[in-house]
Amino acid sequence: MQYRTYGKLGFRVSALGMGCMRLPRIIHEEQGEAQVDTEKALELIRYAADQGITYFDTAYGYHNMQSEAVLGEALEGRREKVRIVTKQPFGVMHTPADIRRNLEQTLQKLRTDYIDVYLIHNIQKPFWEEIKARKIIEAYEQFRAEGLIRGIGFSYHGLLPTFKDILDYYPWDMCQIQQNLMDVEREATAEAIHLAGQKGCALVIMEPLRGGSLANPPPSIQARYNAYPVKRSAVEWAFRHLITYPEISTILSGVTTLEQLKEDIAIFSQPDAVPGCLSAEERQILSQVRAAYESLASIPCTGCEYCLPCPNGVAIPGIFRQYNDGVMFGALDQPKRGYFFISRQGQDASRCAACGTCEEKCPQHIAISQELKTAHESLKGWIE
Ligand code: SF4
């Protein structure tokens, strides 16, 4: 296993971290719900820790609030060998008493006296001012002074401008963002990696395989990988795209099976799985792969946002992105989930009144209201 330094906190952590939001589950068909398959999850987490993974990421809300408890049980007796990182969502931190009570519950579930890094979960632009006003960071500083946490961080899924605002606001110990070979110019973009690195803020990457979508490319893309003399799986190519950045401390993999975990460990244990591991030719192949995926997208939206704001609040480029992802990767599960969260914010395509305002502004001349209907029909599964 390769290890890296964790920003200004200076920990050494495994370059592969285990994300605990896709633990094995048991589905109860009759009740229409799922719960963590504790036996398999314990085996998976303990195997990871025993094979040299030292970084474990969870959150208050993962797996219907079961993830922290399972992780705590799995790591009992191994606590001093690992770093445990967890997150609280802004929505459950209204008062100072809430913030403290939530931390105490989390410590109890994790069976530990301290958390290595405590995050504000998924800071979003519309709530950033409110997060500051609630003095959550100040509460976290008090926890750090009491020894209950050792570092303060945030996770983020939005665009670069808000990422910069958040990063510049406070001397964070770490930040966790989504990046992968498809998101170099999306989400917070690859520039966020460099910005965090310049500040000495430990950088943790989530969704390195884009929810697993990059693991099983269509034949036309697999052929590009196969043509290269060094044979690697699509998973390894996707991880190497991130391993090459020196600023990244840990890359989280949300494994579900022991087989996936063993494959990931093998990739991160290779002697050359280190910063700078990609040659110019290999970077070129990954650029071609990115372009090939993008050519599969059916709505030619560039994400320029000239169409915004919609008077009805429809998140036009965000919806098209979810739809195109479904088409590109041939799997709708993840986009449906993303669309569900868009709908929870009152921004889904059903709110479109076909006023046409956005279409006049779209440089790609997309029939936006029509395409929104198509996207809605494909993605509405989680909403209904
Ligand atoms: S056509 Fe629909 S999406 Fe476009 S501005 Fe009007 S309501 Fe919004």
Ligand code: SF4
């Ligand atoms: S203006 Fe057109 S291309 Fe730009 S984000 Fe809106 S729909 Fe996409």
